[in-house]
Amino acid sequence: MKYAVYTKWHWPSGVLSKEKIRDFHRQLKSEGTTAEDIIWWVIDDNHHQSLVVYPSIIAAEAEKADREADRKDAANSRDLVLLEETMGPIYSQLSEL
Secondary structure, three states, X not given: OOEXXXXXXXXXXXXXXXXXXXXXHHHHHHOOOXXXXXXXXXXXXXXXXXXXXXXXXXHHHHOHHHHHHHHHHHXXXXXXXXXXXXXXXOOOOXXXX
């Protein structure tokens, strides 16, 4: 069963540009993330939310340490604050029906 990780972030100095976020996603892809998709959207100038879709909870757990290390680095270098995180199994996905 697929597994989702949802987060909400605060950027005190302003959200990164679309190009920088795309570059970050390209880097994750080239490094071999097991995530099937990452959906990233801006709420306002200082907040964004994201949804990462993994093929399973096992894949999500396997990358958990990497996610936490990336978050720690982002918090230190970009003054980024994780406001909310929820995760769980995906019961239905329109694109899979």
